[in-house]
Amino acid sequence: MQVETLRDVLVWTREFHKNLAACLQHCAGKNENARSQMLLAYLARHEKELTETVDGFVDTAETRALNTWCYDYMDKHPILHSVHCDAPFQDLEPDEIMSVVSNQHDQVIELYRYLYGRADIEETRELMEELKSLEEQQIKQMVQGVNRMRDM
Known part of the structure; x- marks a missing residue:
């Protein structure tokens, strides 16, 4: 996917979370460790929620912010993730x-x-701050969930 504007970044992020959710769910059924299976299913649910939340930003964010050009970052710092889950x-x-x-x-x-x-x-700074905070909060929730699983 060619990422040129913040709208593209949001679409890319949505797809990233969607693909990660699918991969986690796919692997949950294949991992032989019961705790790993529970964790993968738990993380897949979080990723699905993030997919929906980011999708909401695509639909509701300020048009002026979404049309901001940002192609240089992805050229210099590609974020690797697989479109296909190889387990x-x-x-x-x-x-x-x-x-x-x-x-x-x-x-x-x-x-x-x-x-x-x-x-x-x-508008762009506000959007980026909201998205950054969202990601940070979600990873904290995931880590807390993992810690609770360890206590079981």
Whole structure:
């Protein structure tokens, strides 16, 4: 996908979360560790919720902000994620799964931070701050959920 505007970034982010959710769900049935299965299903639900939330931003965000150009970041800092799930989570333990998912979310957060720093208009800064906060809150919730699973 060619990312040129913030609208494209939001569409890319939505697809990122959608693909990650599908991959996590796919691997949940293939992982032999019961805790890993529960974690993968739990994370997949969170990713689905994020997909819907980001989709809401695509529909409701300020048009002026969505039309802001931002193609330079993705050229210099490509965020890698697979469109197809090759079951990368099926053999991982819960800590490893959480590490991979956290790292992927950190990359998205870094993208939003960068775009916030480059924003020329207030609407763009507000949008990037909202999205960054959303990602940060979701990863905190996921980590708390993992910690609760450990206590079981």
